[in-house]
Amino acid sequence: MTAAANRPAGLRAWLREEAPSSRLQANLVQLYAGWRALRRNPLAMIGLAIILVLLAVAALAPWIAPFDPLHQDLANRLTPPGGAHPLGTDDLGRDILSRILHGARITLTIVVLVAVAVAPLGLAIGCLAGYFGGWVDSVLMRITDVFMAFPRLILALAFVAALGPGIENAVLAIAITNWPPYARIARAETLTIRRSDFIAAARLQGASSLGIIWGHVVPLTISSVIVRVTLDMAGIILIAAGLGFLGLGAQPPSPEWGAMIAGGRKYILDQWWVATMPGIAICVVSLGFNLLGDGLRDVLDPKQR
Amino acid sequence: MSIGQSLPGTGALASALGGFRRAYGLVGSVILTLLGLLVITFVIARVVPIDPVLAVVGDRATPELYERTRLELGLDRPLYVQFYLYLRQVLSGDLGNSVLTSRPVIEDVARFFPATLELATAATLLGVVVGVPMGVLAAVRRGSWLDHLVRVVGLAGYSIPVFWLGLVGLLLFYAELGWVEGPGRLSVGYEDIVDPVTGVILLDAALAGEWDVFRDAFAHLILPASVLGYFSLAYISRMTRSFMLDQLSQEYVTTARVKGVSEARIIWRHAFRNITVPLVTVIALSYAHLLEGSVLTETVFAWPGLGAYITSSLLNVDMNAVLGGTLVVGLAFVGVNLLSDLLYRVLDPRAR
């Protein structure tokens, strides 16, 4: 890359620059290299495609769904797949395909809400513990350890039981029981940057501890936490579906996939499609997140495969 | 989690207990963890929007009775006193009464727990017996069809909801093929033939020599155990593979090859002996998680275990039962991991 003449087109070359001239470029170069590595992994690309389809479906559900997900048509209850209802109808004659398409919105909402709740919680606890060290660290980490030492689903169940069923409470319960790993990651990252010079410089300039944490520590730790949350998405979907199945998550008539399976359970032996179809949707979506997550893991940590 | 899915790399619990251990020693760490669990259940009990007094006395109680019960329950005292009372009560084996069954929760738990234990044990056995050799061979023949199979099985295990797999399993193997028995632990005609001694029907039937009952119980157990065991298999084979890959790239393996040791011996005597230690942790962790994963499975298969007990209590807002069940599962969780910790000390010469 010496003569300007034989440089390939601008942006791509800039993104492959081995001697980046700015911090932004350095970060983008790294991202681009990661993306290229990811792109070579066909399974990860399938995963990405699934997630993109999920996003599209969630956005367009009202327009692409052939029926109203809540519209009951008792004359046509439990019709098998085919004809006007490609995936059949449930016990109230509602179109299963339409319900699944609308259910994508709920799934996505839950995933996003959990991520939004769990990441800051873990981040706050981890950064505080890592930054202050000493007894703050000890106390916070002991709490983390206690939460990590317990069966999470059961704990989530107990929380939902206490708070009452519903999506918001399910999200809250999942967040309350799932933050510990993120706190540990944030703490580990914080420990490595706590002693760096720019933190010392900020401290000398009289910045408050909380100011430093918010302004310097959090921005540097947040990416690892986000990556880890992404890797855990499938697990979150499955917990949420499990709560829905037990009747503790989304409440009827909401077309949440786990609740739909619970609704079709009675008919599993004769009208198999009612419970089977939403389950396939869950499998496909969490498989998508897992495939992408596996690919990401390979890119981020080439040794562990 | 729908088991399998939220199982962390090498064991969050193992590392969590590890954190404690460094600070307080093994016994201290276990005590602290249990205390933590009690705090959590206590907090949950206090967060419940339902009135604990009403739960005891019912809606139509007189104000005097209401007040008396409130004082009896210690609800007028400061929180830390209430916690102390709670602690004392739990330590004396009193988990309160279940509203639903109107029996002491501790008795219910003792009655339902063996079924869960039976299910989780059978599932773990399946996972270990199939998963370990599968993972080892996948690592040895990296890139072979077996290796890909382990990857696919692992991915599916992390992506399929256990309750859905259970339903599909019932549909296929019970309704369509008729290979196994349906929901429940025993068919109607076989109930109450053997006296519960251990509570584990397979054992009880074998002890009593009732082989028809044994066969029936087995036919009921095999499907839920396979469904649950699949997740254990997915996790164990995946972890075994990754541990083995790690060991096979170590220098000592090359040393063994320099000596002219056969590949079979290198795999099983050298590399495998080195993974037994982390593998025990993984198996324990998987077992502990199956105790929990059985909540969903038991619901699907109408399996009268602790998981089904917790969920049915949950839906009836029977908080004593829910928290008692949670406490016992948590206890089992910690116990299993304590066991793996002790095994670790026996197996690893470096830890002695």
Added chain:
Amino acid sequence: MTATPLLEVEDLRVRFHTDSRTVEAVRGISFALGREKLGIVGESGSGKSQTGRAILRLTPPSAEVTARRLAFDGIDLLAATPRAMRRIRGARISMVMQDPKFSLNPVMTVGEQIAEAHRVHRRAGRREAREKALEMLDAVRIRDPRRVYDLYPHEVSGGMGQRVMIAMMLVPDPDLLIADEPTSALDVTVQMQVLAILDDLVSRRGMGLIFISHDLDLVASFCDRVLVMYGGQIVETCRGGALHEASHPYTRGLLAALPQVDRPPRDLPVIARDPAWLLPLPPEGRP
């Protein structure tokens, strides 16, 4: 050199293929070895260990080994079946691994590991293998072999580990021993004793020895011939005693870098490198 060399190496190359590039660890080296002591010296990363491993066909899976000729006692090692290789390894060619800390199995006692080396090639009983291992531990000057036999690798010191390693590799009586820095962690007296054992095996039993080391003085005094490696190539070959008269600028640089009693080092000398020392490579080999 004798008429039929024990080991013939001609144009040996070891390449590592990674995702993005190819690293040439060994770039076309040739030498022959009789029943003698051949030293290989060179800086870290110059390809000494990979040469030794290539002879045993034990390079990592990502490595590609090629050679015009790689023959041991007339056997073409590159064409040998895995089975045939397994019969050669240990029994006929053995290798003392560089780092005993990682090269010993952490969950087997060192005694078991030595005994295993004996039992792999001889249908020997447990007791006999144990006796043999104890004998060997004694031969490498380990005091109280019976106690050491039952120790795990993490319980022995670095020097002891090296001697355990040597004992393990000598126990099946190989015809060729490749010793990768076998004495670096030993104190001088033990080092001399271990070298004496090796020397004895070469002169009495006619074993061939490839002695890989950083220690120029040691190699110069101990070995019959010395190969100097740099960047995966042999830049100089000379007689052991004549190493101090070596002519190649790299060798001279290495010699100058040795601390000397009569000239306390003010500054650490830095070896000036010249790309011209490396022979031209085939174009695809360039990193």
